[in-house]
Amino acid sequence: MYNKVTIIPGLIIFVLLVTFPLWFNAFSTASTVPKVELPPGGEKQCVAPAAEMRASHMQMLNEWRDDVLRNGNRTTVTVEGKVYRKGLQMACMECHTNKEKFCDSCHEYASVTPYCWDCHLTPSLAASKKETH
Amino acid sequence: MDKKRRKFLKVAGATALAGISAPAVVKLTSTPALASSGHGAVAEGQGNSDASHKQETPSGVRLGMVFDMRKFYGHPELMDKAINACNKAHNIPQIDSKKSEIKWIWRAPFNNVFPEHSAYHASESTENNDFMAVCNHCDEPPCVRVCPTKATFVLEKSGIVAMDYHRCIGCRFCMMGCPYGARSFNWFDPRPYIKEYNPEFPTRMRGVVEKCNFCGERLAKGLEPACVEALKEVGAITFGDLNDPDSEIAKILRENHTIQRKPALGTKPSVFYIV
Numbered sequence: 256m257y258n259k260v261t262i263i264p265g266l267i268i269f270v271l272l273v274t275f276p277l278w279f280n281a282f283s284t285a286s287t288v289p290k291v292e293l294p295p296g297g298e299k300q301c302v303a304p305a306a307e308m309r310a311s312h313m314q315m316l317n318e319w320r321d322d323v324l325r326n327g328n329r330t331t332v333t334v335e336g337k338v339y340r341k342g343l344q345m346a347c348m349e350c351h352t353n354k355e356k357f358c359d360s361c362h363e364y365a366s367v368t369p370y371c372w373d374c375h376l377t378p379s380l381a382a383s384k385k386e387t388h
Numbered sequence: 389m390d391k392k393r394r395k396f397l398k399v400a401g402a403t404a405l406a407g408i409s410a411p412a413v414v415k416l417t418s419t420p421a422l423a424s425s426g427h428g429a430v431a432e433g434q435g436n437s438d439a440s441h442k443q444e445t446p447s448g449v450r451l452g453m454v455f456d457m458r459k460f461y462g463h464p465e466l467m468d469k470a471i472n473a474c475n476k477a478h479n480i481p482q483i484d485s486k487k488s489e490i491k492w493i494w495r496a497p498f499n500n501v502f503p504e505h506s507a508y509h510a511s512e513s514t515e516n517n518d519f520m521a522v523c524n525h526c527d528e529p530p531c532v533r534v535c536p537t538k539a540t541f542v543l544e545k546s547g548i549v550a551m552d553y554h555r556c557i558g559c560r561f562c563m564m565g566c567p568y569g570a571r572s573f574n575w576f577d578p579r580p581y582i583k584e585y586n587p588e589f590p591t592r593m594r595g596v597v598e599k600c601n602f603c604g605e606r607l608a609k610g611l612e613p614a615c616v617e618a619l620k621e622v623g624a625i626t627f628g629d630l631n632d633p634d635s636e637i638a639k640i641l642r643e644n645h646t647i648q649r650k651p652a653l654g655t656k657p658s659v660f661y662i663v
Binding site: 320324325326327329344345370373374375376378380381382383384385 | 586
């Protein structure tokens, strides 16, 4: 092999450069999956198993929305004896009271910006202007 | 050859004339009523069907409201009580500007609420008192007809003209369509203008139209609308199913002469007034 002295270090440098994203991520903490805050009230039961909620809570919220608003079907959902009213503010936020630590942590990681909170109130915001008398 | 060409031109001319005049002839001969006025068909349909002017009502539950204005005369604070209850229940912002204000239920002089009713030599109670106005939840809602996204629609179950704020694009066609001024537009983020939040109800965002929803969210919990509940002890507002002959509202409508806002428009409002 000609020019062994330059080719082999060059190859090593090339491979290191090309795989930079892989080993950089392996050592950095920038991409660790966020740990969401479990309900501060200690509730263990949700309307669906955690995996299902994680994967498809957005579809379920849309179905609830269409049911309540468009079909006028505001009936409650009962899961294992617990009654939930269909609604972000009326069901989800009752247990997951901290939107910043629950919703936002994953949404920021996944780089999604749902527009729920343009209208719907977070518990902390609702408490900020509360009836005082 | 000459003769043939002459004949051809005659036939062609006659055909062209017939073709041009045919639509006009058809229009004139088929329905004489239609030719005279654009809305003839509707008026004729109602006028001919029966002489008693009884209007066809949709079947099923149809929620409505009766304002007994006699109980409000001299008591404007009752109106404010109902308005405040609604504002609180629905996170309605208080904006001091006629252009930007948001109102679901409001008070206005007789002339503004009932512009079609004569106020010539009006009674003192008519002259000196404000009247309550609210979305009429019409059977034939013009706002629903003009909405390009179906963001506003009639709930078949209850007859409520509902809004789906998720779908509203803020075009304000419905505000043009509504003859009662029952719709308000959010020109800016309403949150800074909301005095206190009801955690059970969302706010609205900038760029959507909003209006009274007959308290659909309270009805689901078995409660009466906020304005009705606020004036419960006075009994000034009655709410219920207009089509249920046993309901209190049907009884009141049977026993009292009531008026509606702008009945001539044919929107068939579900809100009635005893004046």
